[in-house]
Amino acid sequence: MRILITGGAGFLGSHLSDMLIGKGHEVVAVDNLITGRAENIAHLMGHPRFSFIKYNVCDYLHVDGPLDAILHFASPASPQDYLEMPIATLKVGALGTHKALGLAKAKGARLLLASTSEVYGDPLVNPQPESYWGNVNPISPRGVYDEAKRFAEAITMAYHRYHGLDTRIVRIFNTYGPRMRPNDGRVVSNFIVQALQGKPLTIFGDGTQTRSFCYADDLVRGITDLLVADSDKTVDQRTDRSTFLTKSSQPLPETIHDPVNIGNPRELTVKDIAELVLRLTGSKSAIEYRPLPADDPKVRRPDIRRAKMLLGWEPQVELEDGLRKTIEYFRQVV
Ligand code: NAD
Ligand code: UDP
Numbered sequence: 001m002r003i004l005i006t007g008g009a010g011f012l013g014s015h016l017s018d019m020l021i022g023k024g025h026e027v028v029a030v031d032n033l034i035t036g037r038a039e040n041i042a043h044l045m046g047h048p049r050f051s052f053i054k055y056n057v058c059d060y061l062h063v064d065g066p067l068d069a070i071l072h073f074a075s076p077a078s079p080q081d082y083l084e085m086p087i088a089t090l091k092v093g094a095l096g097t098h099k100a101l102g103l104a105k106a107k108g109a110r111l112l113l114a115s116t117s118e119v120y121g122d123p124l125v126n127p128q129p130e131s132y133w134g135n136v137n138p139i140s141p142r143g144v145y146d147e148a149k150r151f152a153e154a155i156t157m158a159y160h161r162y163h164g165l166d167t168r169i170v171r172i173f174n175t176y177g178p179r180m181r182p183n184d185g186r187v188v189s190n191f192i193v194q195a196l197q198g199k200p201l202t203i204f205g206d207g208t209q210t211r212s213f214c215y216a217d218d219l220v221r222g223i224t225d226l227l228v229a230d231s232d233k234t235v236d237q238r239t240d241r242s243t244f245l246t247k248s249s250q251p252l253p254e255t256i257h258d259p260v261n262i263g264n265p266r267e268l269t270v271k272d273i274a275e276l277v278l279r280l281t282g283s284k285s286a287i288e289y290r291p292l293p294a295d296d297p298k299v300r301r302p303d304i305r306r307a308k309m310l311l312g313w314e315p316q317v318e319l320e321d322g323l324r325k326t327i328e329y330f331r332q333v334v
Pocket of ligand 1: 009010031034073076096
């Protein structure tokens, strides 16, 4: 397949590029490098099946030649980044997703949207199944990311229902691994860098909030499984517009086009993560408590039954093993 990845120079986009090239596909990466880094894809430059275009995907998107699939991953992703770039985040979720869908339609390509567990907001159910509609504060600082992704999901489903586009939506839960930026502000990168530098680990709030962490290799495997899964994996009655318009209040069947959670269901408190990082690095760093950011979700854990059922996917990398590899990476770069 010839596959376009928006956000291809980012943490996840670069791992996806590696995996897809390894499987014999051709990858065109498009990225404006606002949070990504050229060094993430430096090893791919010059590869006969890889090309890079520096471009803002909110602008009219044109790519020469055929495309079989588009993976739309462009977006600031860490809270620190999207709080610093609120308008760019809303624009890439809305305008960027619209451009990516338009290009997919023009090329007859499949489109896979990188959505997020953040569509569940500060969830009132735990773990979160895909059927949960979420608890998002649209006007909080975090709302820029959550609502951008909720809009992105809505327009993706509209292109699927209205235009019959073959779309996929992955709701990605907290993911970690090599190529995270040391200063991107996410909890795993912050704690590891702080531990390696002998600085205090900064716990926001009292550290009882929970997250569930998926290693990057597990995540990209799940995403590629979703990308290549057959369109008729389950019966889809929604491509018929009249059915959609007249029967929209009826329960809809679950299909490969519905969102799929990909994440690791092992749930830890932030305090647990700090202690684990201290143990695995052998660091003597202290722990320092800081104020909790506004609307920081109190719990987060994926219900992955749909991924298991539709794709036969589940994570394989133990947190301790993934963290050891990530710590090794950060030892080289900080
Ligand atoms: P990242 O910041 O490393 O990668 C995002 C990439 O998108 C960057 O390279 C950035 O330069 C690029 N980009 C942003 N706006 C752009 C624009 N307008 N035009 C072109 N390129 C643009 O983040 P990541 O962790 O690799 O996340 C990738 C995707 O996965 C994002 O859509 C994010 O919302 C989603 N996601 C990630 C996680 C996670 O834990 N890493 C969790 C949930 C969802
Ligand atoms: N967090 C923390 N210390 C840090 C960075 C983050 O305690 O130095 C907390 C943050 O408040 C949140 C959790 O760790 O409760 C995960 O934060 P992250 O930014 O990694 O991602 P989120 O899941 O909030 O999008």
